[in-house]
Amino acid sequence: MSTEEKKAPSRKEALEAIMSRWAPAPGTETVPVPEALNRVAAQDMFAEYTLPVVRASAMDGIGVAAAAFQKGIPDTSHWRPGREYARADTGDDFEDRFDAVIPVESVTFLPDGGVTIAPDTAVTAGLNVRPAGSSVKKGEQILPAGRRLRPFDLAALTLGGKVDVAVVKKPVVAFIPTGSELVAPGTPPERGQNIDSNSVMVRAMLEEMGAEPRLFPIVPDDPAALRAALERAVPVSDIVLICGGSSKGGEDFNADIVSSMGEYILHGVASAPGRPMCAAMLAGKPLINVPGPPFAAYFVLDWCVSALVARFLGAEPPARKTVRARLTKDVGPTPGMEILRRLEVRRSADGFEATPVGGRGGCTFRTLTASGQTVTDGGGTGHAAGDVIEVEYLR
Numbered sequence: 001m002s003t004e005e006k007k008a009p010s011r012k013e014a015l016e017a018i019m020s021r022w023a024p025a026p027g028t029e030t031v032p033v034p035e036a037l038n039r040v041a042a043q044d045m046f047a048e049y050t051l052p053v054v055r056a057s058a059m060d061g062i063g064v065a066a067a068a069f070q071k072g073i074p075d076t077s078h079w080r081p082g083r084e085y086a087r088a089d090t091g092d093d094f095e096d097r098f099d100a101v102i103p104v105e106s107v108t109f110l111p112d113g114g115v116t117i118a119p120d121t122a123v124t125a126g127l128n129v130r131p132a133g134s135s136v137k138k139g140e141q142i143l144p145a146g147r148r149l150r151p152f153d154l155a156a157l158t159l160g161g162k163v164d165v166a167v168v169k170k171p172v173v174a175f176i177p178t179g180s181e182l183v184a185p186g187t188p189p190e191r192g193q194n195i196d197s198n199s200v201m202v203r204a205m206l207e208e209m210g211a212e213p214r215l216f217p218i219v220p221d222d223p224a225a226l227r228a229a230l231e232r233a234v235p236v237s238d239i240v241l242i243c244g245g246s247s248k249g250g251e252d253f254n255a256d257i258v259s260s261m262g263e264y265i266l267h268g269v270a271s272a273p274g275r276p277m278c279a280a281m282l283a284g285k286p287l288i289n290v291p292g293p294p295f296a297a298y299f300v301l302d303w304c305v306s307a308l309v310a311r312f313l314g315a316e317p318p319a320r321k322t323v324r325a326r327l328t329k330d331v332g333p334t335p336g337m338e339i340l341r342r343l344e345v346r347r348s349a350d351g352f353e354a355t356p357v358g359g360r361g362g363c364t365f366r367t368l369t370a371s372g373q374t375v376t377d378g379g380g381t382g383h384a385a386g387d388v389i390e391v392e393y394l395r
């Protein structure tokens with residue numbers, strides 16, 4: 001490992017260096033609640049209405065007056081619906097003179113409208129009745145600003161009487177693929193060419209993060225064209241990603257171009273894949289030079305760009321499910337830097353097991369499409385087959 005690698009900042013340090021220079025000023029917009037999935041609430045939300053308005057039955061049954069049961073179960077054979085009792089099924093309101101609901105399982109309906117009630121039924125006021133406001137009370141906080149709205153949050157907003165919700169405007173994230181060897185998806189590659197798969201992956205990842213992707217056409221490895229693309233992208237975006245040309249190749253110009261255009265922050269992190277990423281500020285906006293190999297691009301989006309998008313939105317990055325899984329193979333030590341490993345996670349008799357796939361920086365299909373991932377610590381000793389480790393589960 002070179003001295004340069006040893007001195008490279010960790011992912012955390014790199015993020016701190018970028019964030020400390022960036023003061024995003026997101027706008028807000030109002031969207032219909034059914035269209036607000038995964039958007040971030042811009043303000044605390046409070047209920048407009050109380051539900052149930054008065055009360056509701058909590059079971060399918062009959063509404064009765066508990067007073068009639070003060071001395072035990074009365075003779076109910078002469079009762080009539082609408083007189084001594086009324087049908088009150090789950091969620092139903094019922095007349096004010098009734099204050100308890102006896103579940104149908106305890107009631108036998110007689111042909112003439114009378115009923116018999118199971119002898120072990122104890123009836124007190126409020127039995128199986130959900131009071132006013134037991135779903136939601138007017139003025140009650142439904143959710144706080146900064147909440148990334150999930151399907152059940154949308155239901156809670158709707159129950160609280162909301163039809164619209166103020167959300168943080170999505171950050172526009174430019175993605176500029178670069179490389180004279182790249183061809184657009186669908187173009188049969190010739191010798192030396194490669195398919196621009198990152199545009200497709202990055203677009204989907206940005207959408208998942210809650211950003212608005214703005215994809216630029218492929219730019220050849222030509223400094224003037226690269227500079228022109230950046231000059232086009234910066235004014236129309238909140239965050240700019242330029243992909244490829246991050247390392248030490250003869251056509252890796254981006255770090256130089258970027259540092260001549262704005263404030264250079266860092267080139268290289270102690271984390272792989274994606275080690276040669278570069279970060280700068282251009283016109284007050286973060287610019288990330290995302291390394292070109294697909295798995296490197298993935299990881300930089302996963303830890304760095306998702307944190308930037310979350311910061312812009314004022315929300316936590318979407319959390320992943322993790323599982324404890326038993327390794328079926330060793331995961332080697334990783335001196336000096338954190339390494340992302342992909343693993344195939346399967347259910348086993350006693351929980352989950354995980355098999356590492358691919359190598360460092362690998363970008364085979366299996367690595368990209370594996371069902372789990374873990375990051376091994378820089379300087380760590382790795383893990384042995386049989387160890388149980390925490391693995392992020394990728395849907």
Ligand SMILES: Nc1nc2c(c(=O)[nH]1)N[C@H]1C(S)=C(S)[C@@H](COP(=O)(O)OP(=O)(O)OC[C@H]3O[C@@H](n4cnc5c(N)ncnc54)[C@H](O)[C@@H]3O)O[C@H]1N2
Nearest residue numbers: 177194195196197198244245246247248274291292293296
């Ligand atoms: N001598 C050295 N070589 C390399 C080093 C190093 O330190 N010294 N670092 C390696 C590491 S680590 C990485 S990661 C890569 C970084 O590559 P670049 O960001 O410079 O990307 P390119 O050279 O332009 O392309 C590399 C590879 O990725 C493919 N690529 C690029 N863009 C896309 C895209 N939009 N979709 C799909 N694939 C893409 C490109 O065609 C190349 O195959 O450098 C190592 N080398």
Ligand code: MOO
Nearest residue numbers: 273274275296361
């Ligand atoms: O960062 Mo590169 O992808 O480490 O191999």
